[in-house]
Amino acid sequence: MSQTQTPKVRVTLFCILVGSVLTMVAVVTDHWAVLSPHLEQHNATCEAAHFGLWRICTTRVAVDNREDKNCERVTRSGEKNCSYFRHFNPGESSEIFEFTTQKEYSISAAAIAIFSLGFIIVGSICALLSFGNKRDYLLRPASMFYAFAGLCLVVSVEVMRQSVKRMIDSEDTVWIEYYYSWSFTCACAAFILLFLGGLALLLFSLPRMPQNPWESCMDAEPEH
DSSP: OOTTHHHHHHHHHHHHHHHHHHHHHHHHOOOSEEEEEBOSSSSEEEEEEEEOSSEEEEEEEEEOSOSSSBOTTGGGSSEEEEEEOTTTOTTSOOHHHHHHTTHHHHHHHHHHHHHHHHHHHHHHHHHHHTTTTTOGGGHHHHHHHHHHHHHHHHHHHHHHHHHHHHHHHOTTOSEEEEEEOHHHHHHHHHHHHHHHHHHHHHHHHSOOOOSSTTOOTTTSOOOO
16 A cells, blocks of 8 residues: 555544444434424423434323423433333333334344444454555455445435324324434444445555556555
8 A cells, every 4th residue: 555545544444443432322322303292282291202223211200381382302211211112122011112113124124233333343353454464455354344334324325204203193192293313313324434434445555556668567566
């Protein structure tokens, strides 16, 4: 690898590292979406919820004398009751969430996110091995694994969006308002860093092309 390519590769690997950390944060946290009902009365009980790939947490707070009729901000206060989705932990009593979260959507989003982490691990192994003597070629498969990880993550994000939409449209829940929270933002940012970082790493790790028409690939300067 030439001296001009080395700094570019290091910066790209740092961006990919940030994307990998954001992916892990998004997968293990449960703030992908926040759901809240529409309050018809001022003296009402707000039952808001936030959930991720694995579990859902509900918060019930008595709301008094509110001018607006939504309770999206009360998720930061009150006593939380968290439970894993029933299809991930059969012992949990979350029958209503078994339907309203659309079991197939939830399992698909979680499984695809796990595939994303797997691609990140394999890509990181290739990237670490590439630092050995004359092993720069390992950066190319590493870049592809990182790009695949980003694609898997954006598919998981889209599946989660569809799951939220199904939950809001369901007649079995009181939630009619929602917004995506910081875990969802982490996943979107991780997709951008992993996918674009993987493509950039692939370009930077390719051998130098001939600079002149009469210069062949065999006559090009060898990689260091």
